[in-house]
Amino acid sequence: xxxxxxxxxxxxxxxxxxxxxxxxxxxxxxxxxxxxxxxxxxxxxxxxxxxxxxxxxxxxxxxxxxxxxxxxxxxxxxxxxxxxxxxxxxxxxxxxxxxxxxxxxxxxxxxxxxxxxxxxxxxxxxxxxxxxxxxxxxxxxxxxxxxxxxxxxxxxxxxxxxxxxxxxxxxxxxxxxxxxxxxxxxxxxxxxx
Amino acid sequence: xxxxxxxxxxxxxxxxxxxxxxxxxxxxxxxxxxxxxxxxxxxxxxxxxxxxxxxxxxxxxxxxxxxxxxxxxxxxxxxxxxxxxxxxxxxxxxxxxxxxxxxxxxxxxxxxxxxxxxxxxxxxxxxxxxxxxx
Numbered sequence: 629x630x631x632x633x634x635x636x637x638x639x640x641x642x643x644x645x646x647x648x649x650x651x652x653x654x655x656x657x658x659x660x661x662x663x664x665x666x667x668x669x670x671x672x673x674x675x676x677x678x679x680x681x682x683x684x685x686x687x688x689x690x691x692x693x694x695x696x697x698x699x700x701x702x703x704x705x706x707x708x709x710x711x712x713x714x715x716x717x718x719x720x721x722x723x724x725x726x727x728x729x730x731x732x733x734x735x736x737x738x739x740x741x742x743x744x745x746x747x748x749x750x751x752x753x754x755x756x757x758x759x760x761x762x763x764x765x766x767x768x769x770x771x772x773x774x775x776x777x778x779x780x781x782x783x784x785x786x787x788x789x790x791x792x793x794x795x796x797x798x799x800x801x802x803x804x805x806x807x808x809x810x811x812x813x814x815x816x817x818x819x820x821x
Numbered sequence: 822x823x824x825x826x827x828x829x830x831x832x833x834x835x836x837x838x839x840x841x842x843x844x845x846x847x848x849x850x851x852x853x854x855x856x857x858x859x860x861x862x863x864x865x866x867x868x869x870x871x872x873x874x875x876x877x878x879x880x881x882x883x884x885x886x887x888x889x890x891x892x893x894x895x896x897x898x899x900x901x902x903x904x905x906x907x908x909x910x911x912x913x914x915x916x917x918x919x920x921x922x923x924x925x926x927x928x929x930x931x932x933x934x935x936x937x938x939x940x941x942x943x944x945x946x947x948x949x950x951x952x953x954x955x
Contacts, residue, residue, distance in 0.1 A: 703849045704933040712849050737928065739850040746851075767924060770852070770884060783923065785930060794933075808930075 657688025680790035738770030
């Protein structure tokens with residue numbers, strides 16, 4: 629039965645319903661299962677926003693697989709002036725000789741992903757591919773081949789299905805568009821193209 | 822293409838806070854960059870002298886990509902868009918990415934820099950208009 633509960637105040641509309649997300653994630657899982665039928669994929673995700681996608685993707689993969697997580701500091705008010713990226717949680721298992729699939733929730737500029745792939749490649753996996761759920765190619769600065777991509781998304785701030793705004797809305801089963809004019813300073817909305 | 826010798830070895834004097842913030846983001850993620858290292862002629866007079874040129878704000882050598890930033894309101898970017906069109910006509914093999922006001926805003930929001938956005942997007946230093954349209 630469709631969910632008819634009202635949207636949270638700061639969400640303008642649903643971009644991808646729970647059903648749409650589940651269907652696309654199942655397709656990605658099926659593709660990975662087929663491509664890695666003779667291998668054992670090792671999925672790696674970067675905490676935290678990938679956890680919901682990772683949980684669903686893992687369950688849609690029908691072949692033996694393993695999973696691990698990594699966490700890094702991201703650029704922001706608390707990390708400005710502190711040098712570069714820091715690993716705040718390293719992988720628990722070595723990846724040398726393994727068939728790694730890096731799983732990411734959103735890719736836009738590619739800066740974070742580029743940094744992480746550089747780290748992973750140095751650890752000499754047998755292969756390294758990328759699976760992303762939400763791709764924002766219009767913001768890309770670093771070109772990165774994507775073996776698996778769920779949706780090309782419009783240039784809006786998305787929340788839900790693991791994605792947050794100030795740590796809110798990660799739990800929503802759908803992806804919604806944030807009302808930017810409600811959460812950002814009014815002046816920001818002037819520049820909308 | 823003309824080159825500004827040694828520009829990457831000197832601490833650059835950014836002409837806009839958005840450029841400084843963008844450079845800090847690139848530094849954080851270990852992406853090498855150069856600030857306005859190259860100038861591309863866009864027009865010449867009858868004697869072959871350059872009458873119009875364009876210096877993209879950033880060059881990312883590992884990507885071979887030029888990046889131009891603009892914080893101007895969309896209705897004010899006509900001249901810049903014309904320059905970019907001419908640039909792409911003359912140098913079709915040179916990759917360039919234009920980060921518009923909305924792109925910069927999205928980047929700042931992504932990194933939780935809402936307060937900084939006031940400085941970057943709404944309080945341009947004097948002379949910015951001249952520089953950005955140049």
